Amino acid sequence: NAGVTQTPKFRVLKTGQSMTLLCAQDMNHEYMYWYRQDPGMGLRLIHYSVGEGTTAKGEVPDGYNVSRLKKQNFLLGLESAAPSQTSVYFCASSLTGGVNQPQHFGDGTRLSIL
Amino acid sequence: GENVEQHPSTLSVQEGDSAVIKCTYSDSASNYFPWYKQELGKRPQLIIDIRSNVGEKKDQRIAVTLNKTAKHFSLHITETQPEDSAVYFCAGGRNSGNTPLVFGKGTRLSVIA
Numbered sequence: 433n434a435g436v437t438q439t440p441k442f443r444v445l446k447t448g449q450s451m452t453l454l455c456a457q458d459m460n461h462e463y464m465y466w467y468r469q470d471p472g473m474g475l476r477l478i479h480y481s482v483g484e485g486t487t488a489k490g491e492v493p494d495g496y497n498v499s500r501l502k503k504q505n506f507l508l509g510l511e512s513a514a515p516s517q518t519s520v521y522f523c524a525s526s527l528t529g530g531v532n533q534p535q536h537f538g539d540g541t542r543l544s545i546l
Numbered sequence: 547g548e549n550v551e552q553h554p555s556t557l558s559v560q561e562g563d564s565a566v567i568k569c570t571y572s573d574s575a576s577n578y579f580p581w582y583k584q585e586l587g588k589r590p591q592l593i594i595d596i597r598s599n600v601g602e603k604k605d606q607r608i609a610v611t612l613n614k615t616a617k618h619f620s621l622h623i624t625e626t627q628p629e630d631s632a633v634y635f636c637a638g639g640r641n642s643g644n645t646p647l648v649f650g651k652g653t654r655l656s657v658i659a
Contacts, residue, residue: 465646472555474635474651475590482644490646522589534580535647537589 434458438523438538445513445545453508453541455523463526464506465490465535466498468519475522481506513545548573550638552650559626560658567653569636570618579619580647581610582635590635594621626657 436457445451455464465480477490481500495517497509506525510517521541526533549572559565569579577598582590596603596610596619603610607626612619619638623630633654639647 463646472651474552475649477646477648480646488644534592534595537591539589 436523436525436536436538438521438541440541441539442542443544445510445543447513447515447545449513450509450511451513452510453521453523453543455506455508455525455538456504457506457525457536458504459525459527459536460503461525461536462503462528463533464500465524465526466496466506466508467522467524468492468517469522469540470519478508478521515545517543518545519543547645548576548638548640548648550636550648550650552636552653554653555651556654556656558656558658561626561628563626565623565626565630565655565657567621567634567636567655568618569620569638569650570616571638571648572617573638573640574614574617575640576638577640578647579610579612579636579638581621582637582649584633584635584652586632593634623655626655628657628659631655631657 439454466478467475476492479498481487484503487498499507523538524535526535552569580595583593584590596612607624609622633652635652636650637647
């Protein structure tokens with residue numbers, strides 16, 4: 433039981449490049465989330481999903497897209513990377529019932545945009 | 547929507563002393579308040595949570611209190627140890643609907659030996 437797995441762990445991009453971050457969970461969780469963490473800003477929600485085939489915008493969705501084609505996977509895409517998207521990205525999942533269930537986090541992806 | 551504010555942003559205590567971190571929230575319908583600990587370079591991990599039907603919850607050296615009237619909740623760590631040094635996040639949210647948790651901006655706790 434690996435929990436929540438994020439790939440890759442590190443990545444450096446040039447401005448304008450695109451990439452996809454993958455999040456996989458093996459706990460049969462319904463809810464999945466993508467956050468970004470910047471110094472002094474805490475965890476800010478980018479997008480989330482309440483089940484397979486669903487997505488919703490969080491606090492800071494601009495510049496990102498997501499897909500949840502399979503229940504166990506939640507993909508975060510950057511179509512045209514910008515230096516402002518340099519951050520540490522965390523994926524999380526929770527069982528059901530949304531906020532009343534603990535969120536389990538992955539180890540994070542450190543992304544640098546040059 | 548919900549807004550969660552956390553204070554202080556940094557906190558230094560001597561080993562063995564107590565540490566208190568406070569959070570306020572804006573949505574009176576919020577009823578779930580977890581606390582996460584994030585060690586340097588690691589993932590956030592849930593350490594304790596409280597629901598609105600209780601006013602206090604303890605787990606060894608950690609306790610959380612909730613005041614629904616004032617809309618604030620606090621994390622108390624007693625007999626602090628160097629391994630308590632980390633960033634702590636509070637969060638709040640509702641049980642109904644699909645509205646996600648809202649996190650505070652975090653408190654960096656340093657325990658000085």
